Amino acid sequence: MTVAEKIVDIDVSTEMRTSFLEYAYSVIHARALPDARDGLKPVQRRILYQMGEMGLDPKKGHVKSSRVVGEVMGKLHPHGDSAIYDAIVRLAQPFAMRVPLVDGHGNFGSLDDGPAAARYTEVRLAPAALEMISGLDEDVVDFVPNYDNQLTQPAVLPAGFPNMLVNGATGIAVGMATNIPPHNLSETINAACHLSENPEAETEELMRYLPGPDFPGGGVVIGLDGIREAYESGRGLIKVRAKCSIERVSARKRGIVVTELPYQVGPEKVIDKIKDAINHGRIKGISNVLNLTDRDHEMRLIIEVKNGVNPEAVLKQLYKHTPMEDTFGVNAVALVDGKPQTLGLKRILEVFLDHRENVVRRRTEYRLAQAKEQLHLVEGLLIAVLDIDGVIQIIRASEDAAQAKDRLMMAFDLDDVQAEHILALRLRRLTKFSTIELQNRRDELVTEIADLQYLLSDRNALLEKMRTEMRELAATYSDPRRTVLMDGDSVAAAEAAAADVPLDIPDEPCTVVLGGLQTICRFPGTEAIARTGARVHDDALLAALLATSRGEIGLIGADGNCYRTSVVEIPSLPRTEGAPSLHGATPIRLLRGIEVPIVGLLPLNEETAPVWLVTAGGVVKLVRPEHPGSKDEWPLINLEDTDRVIAGGVSTPDSELFLISAAGQLLRTSSDAIRPQGRSAGGVAGMKLSSGDRVIAAAQVPKALIANYEVVTVAGDGGLLPGTGQTSAKRTPAERYPAKGRATQGVRCQRLLRGEDALQLAAVVPAPPRAISADAGPVELPELDERRDGSGTKITHQIAAIG
Numbered sequence: 001m002t003v004a005e006k007i008v009d010i011d012v013s014t015e016m017r018t019s020f021l022e023y024a025y026s027v028i029h030a031r032a033l034p035d036a037r038d039g040l041k042p043v044q045r046r047i048l049y050q051m052g053e054m055g056l057d058p059k060k061g062h063v064k065s066s067r068v069v070g071e072v073m074g075k076l077h078p079h080g081d082s083a084i085y086d087a088i089v090r091l092a093q094p095f096a097m098r099v100p101l102v103d104g105h106g107n108f109g110s111l112d113d114g115p116a117a118a119r120y121t122e123v124r125l126a127p128a129a130l131e132m133i134s135g136l137d138e139d140v141v142d143f144v145p146n147y148d149n150q151l152t153q154p155a156v157l158p159a160g161f162p163n164m165l166v167n168g169a170t171g172i173a174v175g176m177a178t179n180i181p182p183h184n185l186s187e188t189i190n191a192a193c194h195l196s197e198n199p200e201a202e203t204e205e206l207m208r209y210l211p212g213p214d215f216p217g218g219g220v221v222i223g224l225d226g227i228r229e230a231y232e233s234g235r236g237l238i239k240v241r242a243k244c245s246i247e248r249v250s251a252r253k254r255g256i257v258v259t260e261l262p263y264q265v266g267p268e269k270v271i272d273k274i275k276d277a278i279n280h281g282r283i284k285g286i287s288n289v290l291n292l293t294d295r296d297h298e299m300r301l302i303i304e305v306k307n308g309v310n311p312e313a314v315l316k317q318l319y320k321h322t323p324m325e326d327t328f329g330v331n332a333v334a335l336v337d338g339k340p341q342t343l344g345l346k347r348i349l350e351v352f353l354d355h356r357e358n359v360v361r362r363r364t365e366y367r368l369a370q371a372k373e374q375l376h377l378v379e380g381l382l383i384a385v386l387d388i389d390g391v392i393q394i395i396r397a398s399e400d401a402a403q404a405k406d407r408l409m410m411a412f413d414l415d416d417v418q419a420e421h422i423l424a425l426r427l428r429r430l431t432k433f434s435t436i437e438l439q440n441r442r443d444e445l446v447t448e449i450a451d452l453q454y455l456l457s458d459r460n461a462l463l464e465k466m467r468t469e470m471r472e473l474a475a476t477y478s479d480p481r482r483t484v485l486m487d488g489d490s491v492a493a494a495e496a497a498a499a500d501v502p503l504d505i506p507d508e509p510c511t512v513v514l515g516g517l518q519t520i521c522r523f524p525g526t527e528a529i530a531r532t533g534a535r536v537h538d539d540a541l542l543a544a545l546l547a548t549s550r551g552e553i554g555l556i557g558a559d560g561n562c563y564r565t566s567v568v569e570i571p572s573l574p575r576t577e578g579a580p581s582l583h584g585a586t587p588i589r590l591l592r593g594i595e596v597p598i599v600g601l602l603p604l605n606e607e608t609a610p611v612w613l614v615t616a617g618g619v620v621k622l623v624r625p626e627h628p629g630s631k632d633e634w635p636l637i638n639l640e641d642t643d644r645v646i647a648g649g650v651s652t653p654d655s656e657l658f659l660i661s662a663a664g665q666l667l668r669t670s671s672d673a674i675r676p677q678g679r680s681a682g683g684v685a686g687m688k689l690s691s692g693d694r695v696i697a698a699a700q701v702p703k704a705l706i707a708n709y710e711v712v713t714v715a716g717d718g719g720l721l722p723g724t725g726q727t728s729a730k731r732t733p734a735e736r737y738p739a740k741g742r743a744t745q746g747v748r749c750q751r752l753l754r755g756e757d758a759l760q761l762a763a764v765v766p767a768p769p770r771a772i773s774a775d776a777g778p779v780e781l782p783e784l785d786e787r788r789d790g791s792g793t794k795i796t797h798q799i800a801a802i803g
Contacts, residue, residue, distance in 0.1 A: 020174075028340055031079075032173035036334035036341075036348060037355035038132065038157040039164025041171065043087045045157055046076040048101060051125050052133045062105045062122035069118050076146050076153050085118045092123060095216050096264070097167045098182035099477060101129040111217075111266030128477050131160035138366045140359045158359045160473050162188050162352045164334060165210075165345075176340055178333040181213035181238065181263065186478035193467045195349050203231045203345055210345065211485055213328070217299070218243055218260035218482040222325075227485075230330035231345035242270075242324040243484070246311045246569045248632055249302050253287070254566055256315055258301035260482075262326035267291045267301045273322040274303070283317045285309035285503055308550070310568060313503045353466075360466045361456070368452040375445040378438055380418025381425075385435050387412070391422065507550040512570060514543040514601055516772060516801025519585035522547070522570045541770070541803040543649060545601040554602035554628075555594065556613070556648040560639040562602060563594055564632045600648040604628070610676045613637055613648040614659060614686060614698035620742070621683030622651055622676040638682040647698035656706065656739065659687040660697040660749060660762040662718075666711065666788075667746030668739045671700055685743040699764035701734065709734035712769045712781065712802050713750045714761040715792050726760050726799060728753060728792030729771075729782055734764060736788040748789040763802035774800040 034041050040048070050072045056063060069084045077084055090096050092104030095111055106121035115121065135158045143152040168182040191210035195201050212227040221227070222239040230236025243260035261270065271291060277283040288304040303318070305311045319325040332343045336351055343351070384391045394411060398404035401423060408419040455462050510522045526546050547553055547567045554562040571586050588598050602611060611623040613636060621637050628634045637645065651671060659667045667687045674684065687695060701709050711732045716725035730750050740746050750759065763769065771779040782793035 028173045028176070028335075032171040033176075033178055033340055034164055034169045034171070034334050035156055036164060036336050036343060036351040038159035039162065039167065039169060039334075040132075040157060040159075041087070041169075043072075043077050043079070043084060044091060044101075046072050046153060047084065047088055047091065048125070048129055048133055048157065049136070049154055050076060051102075051123070051129075052136070056124040057130065058103060058125055058127045060124060062103070062124045065104075065106075065118040065121045065123050068123055075151055078147055081118070088118075088123060089115045092126075098214060098216050099128045099161075099166050099185055100126050101132060101167070102126055111261075111264065112268035128161075131473055131477075132157050132163065134158055134160060135359065135363050138363045140362045140366070156355070159352070159355065161185060161470060161477075162192055162349065164352070165348060168213075169334070173340070176333055177331060179329055179331045180334075181328055181330060182215055183210060183212075184214035184478070184481050186474045187211070187214070187481070189470045189474040189478075191345075192349050192353060193470060195346065196353050196463055196467055201346070203228070206345055206349070207231060212483070213238065214481050214483045215240070215263040216482070217263060218484075219262050220260075220484045220486055222486055224485065224487060226330075230332070234330070234332040234342040234344050234347075236330045238328045238330060240326050240328055240483075241319060244315060244324075246315075246566070248564065248566065248630075249304055253304055253307065254311060254569075255305050256303040256311055256318070258303065258324065259299050261299060261301075262323060263328060265323045265326055267293050267299065270301065270322055270324055274318070277317075277321040282321045283314070285314045285317075310503055312568075312571075356466055356470075357463065360462060360469075364452050364455050364462070368449060368456065371445050371449045371452060375442065375449065377418060377421045378442045378445065380414050380421060382435070382438050382442065383412050383414065383418075384408075384422050385438065395423070507548050510547055510549050510567065510572070512545045512547050512553055512567060512601060513541055513585075514598060515585055516542050516803045517774075518588050518597060520570055520588050520598075521573045521585035522549075522567060523573055542599075542801070543601045545603060545650075547603065552604045554604050555588070555598045556600035556602060556611075556636065556645065557594060557596045558599055558644045558646070559596045560613075560615075560635055560637040560645050561596075561633055562628070562636050563598075564604065564628070599645055602650060610651040611636060611648060612651040612657065612671060612674075612700050613645055613683065614657065614695060615639065615643045615683070616646050616694045616696070617643040618659070618661075618685065618687040618689045618695050619643065619683040620657060620659075620671075620674060620686030621681065622671070622674045624676045624678055626679060635679055638680055640682075646695055649700060651700060652702055654704070655700050655702045657686070658697075658699045658701060658711070658734065658737075658764040659695050659746070660711070660713065660759065660764070661687065661689055661693050662696050662758040662760075663690060663693040664713070664715070664748055664750050664752060664759055665693075665746045666737050666749035667744060668734075668737045669742045669744075669746075670739065673742065688743055688745045690745070696759060697762035697764065701764060705766075706735050707733070708766055709764055710767045710769055710784070711737065711749060712763045712765065712771070713759050713792065714795070714799055714802075715750055715752055715756040715758070716760040717755055718758045718760065726795060727756055729795045729799070730790065730792040731769065731781055731784050732788055732790075733784065733786065736786065751789055751791045753791050761799055761802060765803055769802055771799045771802050773797055 031041065038045065051068060054071060065085060065088060068088065069081045072084050073081055088102055089108055092100055092102035092108050094100050103124050103126040104121060107116040108121060109115035136154060140158050142155045144155045146153050164180060165183045165188045166185050169178055169180045171178050187210045191206045194209050195206060207228065212221055212224065220241045220243055222241055226236045226238045230238065240262040242258050242262060244256050244258050246254060247257045249255035261267065268291065271289050274283065274286065274289055278286060285306050286303055287306045290302040292300040292302060305314050332348065333340055334343055390411065391408065394407045395404045398407055405419045405423060408414055408422060409416065455465060508524065509526045510524050511526055512520065512522045514520055545553060549567055551567050553565055553567060555565055556562055573585065588594055610625055613621045613623065617640065623636050653672065655671050657669055657671045677683065711734050712729065714726050714729045716727045718725060732749070737747060737749065769781060771781050773779050779797045779799050
């Protein structure tokens, strides 16, 4: 029998449009885009939920990843095991997630290599993941059927923190994509709490709490305009650079050491791009590249620079031609009420806060219902306990449980639930001792119900409960920011200053200058600054040293150590007409990563003169000129644990030391009588100090030049906040102070006025002295006072440094 054919004519364009829309809808909702409430795609949500159902909490042992993949695929996500395992791997990778949600055991890959197969790795939930699924058993979210209607799954997770911002998201759908950078957990929660308290807050205000992304691998974000644009509109470009330092990598070579790379950029990718750029002539001056990164140590990529080549110029080429400078394109697209939307920072936080408020409200309602149910049962038990003999007699006299329940309800005025509960209890629960427990439990439940009802009746109290929980979560799981944010204007100024830096460095004379605000720079030539100690703009000059551009100098740290530094690493500033300017000088902590203050400069050569040092404890020392060899750091003095170096430099013959203490005493003593010691010695007594006093300033002045020097002292109230207690200042010629013997208290240098308890700042510098504020602005000093122990003149601005 022949079956008649049935052919249906359809419009191809209509069919294609309908099929494409259905496919696009499926991809957008079921695969590619995260939900703005919990920041998870469906596969990620199902993984965390199923792992919670399997009991894989952080206190349990790991299980094979294949087992988790099988459970998720068989029950919730029938889209293939590879997609599920890939999602598990990303949730476990610390370089991809700012706060990992899966605790992986085994090879989960790196920035350059993929993970091992699922049969070789093991997983369990990370501690932070418990905050994502906490409360699922308390009716806090809706559950929906799985793919075959046999099981249910949460439509969204409770999400105790803004996961979409904290861990970011990436995905490609049909006709749209999302790319959201990770952020710091504590900063994100602070911004969310502030918005909850101030719903009218705008993006600029929220950025005070959440200033920018915080990538798992660190890096340096260049410019805040891209961040601001992304937070305002949901779209923007963020420029990210590697974190680098110029260091001595061998006895004769310097190199660029990379310790952090842009997000999702691996060292092998950088090495390949470097080799390709060298082969095509785009990068010059590199002799070797070493990748010392491994699983047990942090990122360390060493780029060796050829001798005589400027590392700064090489670094500029690397930023231009390799992924050491990358751009992160923010495209914050997520599902809101099932619809894809492009969201700014404020809108993302609003969606999360609305969701979290609903979760806390539903949880409170659930707990209230549970507490009322328990109170109802407890009240029934208390009624039964009052006549336990009667209860037992009724039960014994009844033919079955149904008859016993009916008789109990009639005899004791119980309802069906209470009577059923009494019948289900063992007799030993109905003892006299249990009566006390029941009464205490009743009182606890009454208090708990009152608290829960108050939360439901007062929205402000509910929101405060939500904020408290988020802050507690932040205190538990947050860590310090890893990514550095740099203003684009300062970076542009530094790049403009270094724009004409040649690749090959000529070995020319220069002058290295140390600023009072812990900045450092160098000027070409040796005139003006080093010979006369002239004033500079934008800062107060603390020290100047003659050097050569391819030489080395030492930085004297307050910890008593000397730090070797190549002069070429120090930014070079052009000389200007008149006094030179330190605008554009680099903070020392950014140049070398030295956290202790630098108090002086030293030349490093075979003919180095002795070094003079003065500590806060009044100790003075002349260090013998012992050449340190190839060490990058070595001690100059053996310090007491509570002491620190406050001044130092190259010692000159026929000179005198000036020491000034916080109590207002000044000691002028000859440095020629101090015997030089080795680096391991602890120095000798320099100034005798009273109890609680300390030396705050010191200087070595050639005797022939003392007439050209001044003593500047600033007094104030030490009990006020730092930077607010200065009240008066005084200038006095240095020659007005008589010379005294070593280990004495010296003479008074400023008489303290009412309200002043100590000197806050002091300096012995060439005339005329210069004072600056914390923002490098000039502060006017009083006229010269010939009285060595006179009182100071009132000042109107706080002084940060004198030079």
